[in-house]
Structures are given as structure tokens and as C-alpha cells.
Amino acid sequence: MKPTNIKDPEYFHKVVDCQYACPAHTPVPEYIRLIAAGRYDDAYMINWESNVFPGVLGRVCDRPCEPACRRGRVEEEPVAICRLKRVAADNKDDIKARLPEVKPKNGKKVALVGAGPASLTVARGLAPLGYEIDLYDEQEVGGGFMRSQIPSFRLPAEVLDEEVGYIIDMGVTTHFKHYVDSLKGLLEKDYDAIFVGSGAPNGRDLPKLPGRQEGDENISVGINWLESVAFGHTKSVGKKVLVLGGGNTAMDCCRTARRLGGEDVRIVVRSPQKEMKASPWEIEDALAEDIPIFENHVPHSFVVENGKLVGMKFEKVRAEYDENGKRSLIPTGEDLVHMECDDVLIAIGQDNAFPWIERDIGLEFGKWDMPVVDEKTFQSTNEKVFFGGDAAFGPSNIITAVAHGHQAAISIHKFCLGENVAERPEPGVNLLSQKMGFHEWTYDNHIDHDKRHLVPHVDKELALANLKLEVEKGFDQELGYEEAMRCLNCDVQTVFTDNLCIECDACTDVCPTQCINFTDNGEEDELRTRLNAPSNNKEQDLYVSGELKTARVMVKDENVCLHCGLCAERCPTSAWDMQKFSYSVTKAG
Numbered sequence: 001m002k003p004t005n006i007k008d009p010e011y012f013h014k015v016v017d018c019q020y021a022c023p024a025h026t027p028v029p030e031y032i033r034l035i036a037a038g039r040y041d042d043a044y045m046i047n048w049e050s051n052v053f054p055g056v057l058g059r060v061c062d063r064p065c066e067p068a069c070r071r072g073r074v075e076e077e078p079v080a081i082c083r084l085k086r087v088a089a090d091n092k093d094d095i096k097a098r099l100p101e102v103k104p105k106n107g108k109k110v111a112l113v114g115a116g117p118a119s120l121t122v123a124r125g126l127a128p129l130g131y132e133i134d135l136y137d138e139q140e141v142g143g144g145f146m147r148s149q150i151p152s153f154r155l156p157a158e159v160l161d162e163e164v165g166y167i168i169d170m171g172v173t174t175h176f177k178h179y180v181d182s183l184k185g186l187l188e189k190d191y192d193a194i195f196v197g198s199g200a201p202n203g204r205d206l207p208k209l210p211g212r213q214e215g216d217e218n219i220s221v222g223i224n225w226l227e228s229v230a231f232g233h234t235k236s237v238g239k240k241v242l243v244l245g246g247g248n249t250a251m252d253c254c255r256t257a258r259r260l261g262g263e264d265v266r267i268v269v270r271s272p273q274k275e276m277k278a279s280p281w282e283i284e285d286a287l288a289e290d291i292p293i294f295e296n297h298v299p300h301s302f303v304v305e306n307g308k309l310v311g312m313k314f315e316k317v318r319a320e321y322d323e324n325g326k327r328s329l330i331p332t333g334e335d336l337v338h339m340e341c342d343d344v345l346i347a348i349g350q351d352n353a354f355p356w357i358e359r360d361i362g363l364e365f366g367k368w369d370m371p372v373v374d375e376k377t378f379q380s381t382n383e384k385v386f387f388g389g390d391a392a393f394g395p396s397n398i399i400t401a402v403a404h405g406h407q408a409a410i411s412i413h414k415f416c417l418g419e420n421v422a423e424r425p426e427p428g429v430n431l432l433s434q435k436m437g438f439h440e441w442t443y444d445n446h447i448d449h450d451k452r453h454l455v456p457h458v459d460k461e462l463a464l465a466n467l468k469l470e471v472e473k474g475f476d477q478e479l480g481y482e483e484a485m486r487c488l489n490c491d492v493q494t495v496f497t498d499n500l501c502i503e504c505d506a507c508t509d510v511c512p513t514q515c516i517n518f519t520d521n522g523e524e525d526e527l528r529t530r531l532n533a534p535s536n537n538k539e540q541d542l543y544v545s546g547e548l549k550t551a552r553v554m555v556k557d558e559n560v561c562l563h564c565g566l567c568a569e570r571c572p573t574s575a576w577d578m579q580k581f582s583y584s585v586t587k588a589g
Contacts, residue, residue: 003546009429012581015558016491021068023403025585026050029491036484043088052121052402055159058086062397077452079486087480106130108416111191113180116144117398118197118389120167121405125588127170135172138179148227151256152468183357193412200390202353211302215309222253222347238342241265245347246276253345254291259467267293272319311340350395377421378408409588425586434578453483493581498545500575507567517555
């Protein structure tokens with residue numbers, strides 16, 4: 001293998017697993033250290049620079065960072081990264097003075113369609129640069145699906161109001177209660193660019209299922225029903241409620257129904273429970289509120305008697321898998337299962353809908369009637385129109401929408417300057433030694449062996465009696481500190497200088513995971529078989545040195561390194577050094 005090029009900004013970025021997995025590439029270990037130090041304002045601002053909504057995402061993020069967390073891979077459960085984000089948000093002081101200064105207007109005008117996380121992120125990027133921003137949304141206030149589809153017992157309105165307000169207060173002109181019914185109409189106005197962040201507003205229905213039309217009065221599409229609840233139009237539900245679907249929207253529907261009077265609320269899903277798309281913690285919360293899950297039940301028909309919905313029938317199935325792992329649902333042949341109900345909430349997925357976009361404006365549509373959008377620039381085939389969030393590539397999550405918004409803002413800025421939007425700015429990177437003197441470090445390599453701390457919840461009876469009472473209490477400062485101390489500081493890298501190495505093997509002796517090896521070089525697949533510890537995860541690289549004096553090379557498996565710094569402490573020649581790696585995705589301007 002060739003020596004590793006650690007000057008490649010993506011090499012150590014990939015080693016910081018949590019940051020690499022985050023779509024917005026939030027510097028996770030950095031803000032966790034600041035939380036441990038009680039510097040909540042600083043921790044919040046590092047989050048805000050990357051993910052824009054720390055208080056929101058500290059509660060409802062899909063947490064792609066946590067499955068990637070090295071702590072979970074080498075020892076136990078991952079660090080509670082998401083909930084630590086909330087610790088920074090809950091304990092910060094007034095940070096308005098630290099928000100970007102808004103420059104004088106630059107003469108450029110941009111329209112944003114939809115006031116969800118993607119559009120708001122674009123506004124956060126462009127407004128400080130002097131752009132005149134018009135924000136259009138059919139809802140009464142900003143937030144998009146963060147407000148209409150996430151119940152307030154998970155995301156309090158005041159948290160959303162605060163973080164949406166930071167952006168709107170940068171001089172964004174809002175046009176709420178304004179449904180944009182023509183993109184051509186917007187293009188005919190004097191906008192220099194248009195960003196579409198309208199989400200995936202159509203919830204899937206079961207229009208052909210027998211009884212659907214007859215029982216319509218008591219059958220609702222989940223996202224529409226949640227929106228009606230959020231804005232106070234729906235205030236009650238029947239005592240017996242069936243929720244169809246296994247995603248996070250279904251979990252929100254069933255938990256909301258419990259709070260609106262549902263006594264017998266059931267989740268009915270066609271797949272096995274282990275394959276449900278909902279986040280595991282969302283499923284756990286639903287089960288904790290006495291909501292059972294009926295798996296392997298396929299909807300057969302709605303039962304309507306005397307014009308009123310009284311139940312549903314389901315066909316029982318079993319899951320079978322072929323040699324490629326493709327699943328088929330096979331009827332078991334048992335009698336249909338009848339479940340009584342007063343209301344049914346359908347939460348089986350969402351689709352994009354663009355009836356307001358004309359097909360004669362140079363904007364091409366492709367598969368699934370989705371706009372053709374460049375995956376890097378987010379520009380459509382009409383060069384003035386950009387897309388992001390669910391509107392770009394289909395339903396995803398808040399943090400992905402934020403990542404889209406950052407990149408789209410860069411593209412819009414470059415487009416308005418007449419620059420090539422395909423030329424993307426490089427990330428900001430730095431690699432700095434943590435050594436003050438000989439074996440004296442600014443880097444604390446203490447590793448806490450505590451197990452992951454559980455987030456306290458309010459009493460179940462109180463929670464179910466109040467639609468607006470936040471269920472999770474969050475970590476207090478003490479628990480936040482203890483959880484933060486579980487972080488392994490994966491952004492402090494072990495950097496090896498081969499011409500200083502005397503091959504004394506002191507580092508291999510002290511390494512707790514046996515990830516350091518001195519061996520003959522070879523092809524990667526063969527070399528991995530000769531390492532001290534099993535090296536089966538090819539998603540993480542091997543760190544390979546140049547040739548040493550014995551013609552061997554040093555090989556370190558980045559997958560299992562704990563970043564504990566013991567190799568650097570033990571090394572008599574300073575061939576090993578602990579160097580803090582910083583990686584920041586470039587923003588607009």
C-alpha cells in the first residue's frame with residue numbers, strides 16, 4: 001500500500017465518524033468538549049453554524065451520527081450526541097449578539113418557496129450577505145413540517161419559534177398564508193433566483209381499499225391530521241384508533257391520538273416490527289405509552305355500517321426472503337382479522353406534489369414526476385431555480401434538508417455573482433498539535449467507562465393528559481457533563497512521523513486495542529489479514545506509513561483506534577503526536 005496522504009482533508013474527516021455521518025458535518029467532538037467545560041454558548045454556536053436548529057435537532061433529529069459513533073463500535077452504546085445538542089440549547093444565554101451581521105442590500109433578490117428547514121437554511125446563508133429574501137408559505141408561521149408534523153410534546157413551539165426567529169429577524173420578508181400556485185408567476189417577477197423547499201406535502205392514501213370512500217369522515221391521512229392538530233383545528237379523536245404505517249409519522253399519530261382521547265390506540269403495520277422505518281427510540285416511546293404494535297397485518301378493507309366506520313379487516317402475512325434478501329409478504333391463509341375502530345389514521349408514506357410548477361418553463365421532470373436536480377449544486381434545468389430538502393430528492397429528514405440548504409445557498413450566491421456553480425469551495429481544515437511541552441498535553445485522554453445515560457421523562461399520566469407538555473426532560477447540567485465525558489474525542493488524531501520512529505514497539509505494547517502494527521507492506525486485502533486485531537471494516541481506512549529503517553511499515557487500523565493518546569505518551573522520539581483535526585463545510589460567502 002502507498003503511504004497515507006493525511007493532507008487530504010477527507011482522510012481524517014472520515015475518521016471522525018460522527019461528523020462524517022452527519023449530513024451537515026457538525027463538529028460533534030468539539031461541541032461536546034465545550035459542553036463538558038460548561039461553555040454552552042460556544043457549543044450552541046458551533047452547532048448553529050452547521051445545523052442551524054440546535055434546539056430543534058437536539059430533540060427530533062434522526063441521529064445518523066449515533067450509529068456511526070466509535071464508542072458504540074468498540075465498547076458499548078454510542079454517546080447520546082443528539083441529546084447533548086439539546087444541553088447546549090437549553091443552557092445557553094442570549095446569543096443574538098453572536099449571530100452574523102447583516103450587510104447592506106446587494107441588489108439581488110431571492111424567493112424561497114416553503115418555510116421549512118431547507119428554505120430557512122438558505123435564508124440563513126444569504127440574508128447576512130445582503131440579499132433581499134422573500135419567504136412564501138401557506139402556513140401561518142415559519143417552520144414547515146417541523147411545526148405541522150412534529151407534535152409539540154416532542155418539539156415545543158417556543159423552541160421552534162426562537163430558532164426560526166433568529167433567521168427571519170435577519171431581515172427576511174415573510175409572506176405567510178400565501179400558497180404559491182405558479183412557479184411561472186414567480187419567474188416573471190424580478191427575482192434573481194428561486195429556491196423551492198416546499199417539502200413532500202402529499203401523504204399517501206388507500207383510495208382503492210373497499211370502504212375507503214364510505215368511511216371517509218373518520219379516515220384521515222396522517223400528515224394532514226397532524227397539521228390539523230398542530231394548528232388547533234382538530235381537538236379530539238375517537239376512543240378506538242387504528243394507525244396504519246410503521247414510520248415516524250405513524251408514531252407521532254398514535255402518540256397524539258392518545259393525548260386527544262384515544263384509549264385503545266393501535267399501530268398496524270404490514271411488515272415485521274424489526275423492519276419498521278420508525279427510529280427505534282420513537283417505537284420505544286410509543287410502546288411505553290401503552291400503544292401495541294400489530295405486525296404482519298395487511299389492510300384488506302374498511303368496515304362501514306349504516307354509513308359509519310366501525311372497523312377494519314386485515315390479512316395476516318409472513319415475511320419470506322430470497323437469496324438476495326428481497327422480502328415478499330406471503331398470506332398465511334388464516335381468517336381475516338377484524339379490529340374495531342372509531343377513527344383510522346393513514347401514515348404509510350409521503351409523495352412530492354408539484355401541481356403548481358408548469359411544464360413549459362424549461363424545468364425538466366424525471367422519475368416519479370420529480371424535478372431533475374443536480375445532486376451537488378441543487379440547480380434544476382432552469383438555471384434560476386434551485387431545489388432542496390424533500391422537494392429535491394424525496395422525503396428525508398431535517399438535518400438532510402439543512403445540508404441541502406447550505407449547498408443551495410452557495411450555488412445561488414455563485415449564480416448571482418455570475419460564477420460557475422459547479423466549482424464548489426473547499427472545506428476549511430486544520431491539523432494542530434496538542435503538545436505544550438515534552439509529554440505535556442492540552443489533550444485530556446481520560447476515558448469514562450460509564451454506560452450511556454438515560455434521558456429523564458415526565459410521568460406518563462401527566463404526559464398523556466397534556467398535548468403540549470414536553471415528554472423528555474432532557475439532561476440537566478450534571479448528566480450532560482457525565483454523558484459528554486463518554487466522548488472519545490475522535491477529532492484528536494494520532495499522527496505518525498516515520499523518520500522519527502526507532503521501531504521500539506513501545507506503542508504496540510501500550511495500545512489497548514492492538515490497532516498499531518509494524519509489518520511488511522502488501523496489498524490491502526492481504527495486509528488486513530496480518531494485523532494484530534481483526535480488520536474487517538473496509539469503510540474505515542488503514543493508516544500506512546512510509547518505509548521504515550527495517551523496510552517494514554507502520555499500519556494502524558483507524559476503525560478500532562480509541563484516540564486515547566497512549567501511543568504518543570509512550571513514544572520516546574515523538575514519532576506519534578496527538579493533533580486536533582478541524583473540518584468546517586464552507587457556507588455561502
